[in-house]
Amino acid sequence: MDASKAAEQNRLWNVDVAARYDTPGMGMFAPEVVEPTVRRLAELADGGHALEFAIGTGRVAVPLSECGVDVSGIELSTAMIDQLRTKVDEDKIPVVNGDMATTRAPGEFALVYLVFNTIANLLTQEEQVECFRNAARHLSPGGRFVIELWVPELRRLPPGLPATVGIADPGYILLDTYDVLQQHVVSHHFHFGEGTDAELHRTPHRYIWPAELDLMAQLAGFTLEARHADWAGTPFTAESTSHVSVYRLP
Known part of the structure; x- marks a missing residue:
């Protein structure tokens, strides 16, 4: 992502937005939303380190860390990182400021994940493919890349x-x-x-059909391991409005 696009994203996800982003106990912060997400990600990490692309204010990363998973993050918005730092310090959840399509976080991970439609914040197909490739660069052999995404309506x-x-x-x-x-x-x-x-x-977003997402994964060396309609494992059907897709490296 070039400097002008990065500046635009920081304008969108500014201090005011970061300050009101958290809604403890309600909306996407409700226990019935967060707990199945954290439980499934902890299972997929399987004792290894996890990396969240676009970690935001730590809606998922903080409770996942509290479950005993070592979590790191990449985040483009400095305002969102500042809001995260009101909850946990850098030693607990280290975060690199940068673009999830190109930025490298130190270390090797068993799990990289993207929640709540965030891959769609990348506004070109090329950037979205690079996001998959960046996930692959961070993963150890057999590692997983998990994406939560809505189905275009x-x-x-x-x-x-x-x-x-x-x-x-x-x-x-x-x-x-x-x-x-x-x-x-x-x-x-x-x-x-x-x-x-x-x-x-x-x-703004660029929407992605599930089949297109699978092709992006193949270009980065992944295969689809599982796809469900939600974090609880509900079967994915033609009527599903969202999906949680798990991709795996050889």
């Missing part, structure tokens, strides 16, 4: 319209706009307070 697009409503809660609306030619989607997050004003935060 193109079937929900109204005829002739480029947008879907993902969430419509009293204080929050999520609207996704699609560019199906470029495989790009922009998530528009509208947050409402007590008055008439609303706050808008946009995040």
Whole structure:
């Protein structure tokens, strides 16, 4: 990722976003979301070291570390790293500031993982392929690369319209706009307070079909070991809205 793209990502994931990112006990921080994730990752690490790409504020890394797994991270946003440091210090969870497609963290790992759709933050196919190759560079033989990713919801697009409503809660609306030619989607997050004003935060993504993801894995030397609809191991079907895919090196 070049300097201009890195600067744009730091603008998106800035101090204000990092400060309100954590929602302890709720949303993606709810125990029923975090605990199955941590349990499955601990199983896949199998006593080895784990590396989280785009570690963020440590939503998964902190409880995984508390389970006894040695965790390191790579994170592009300095604001997110600063927020993580309010929870654990560098000795407990070391983090390298950089791009998950190219940055090298010291050491060799049994597990590299990417959660909550974060590979889609890389906005080109080339960068996403490089992310797989970077994971392979960090892994010991037989190591695993795990990705949690949503299935593109193109079937929900109204005829002739480029947008879907993902969430419509009293204080929050999520609207996704699609560019199906470029495989790009922009998530528009509208947050409402007590008055008439609303706050808008946009995040761009490049969506990936499962079959395309598998081809990226093959280019980096991985084979698909398992795919489920969630961290609890629910079977993946044509109706699944997300998947947890486990890739393995020889």
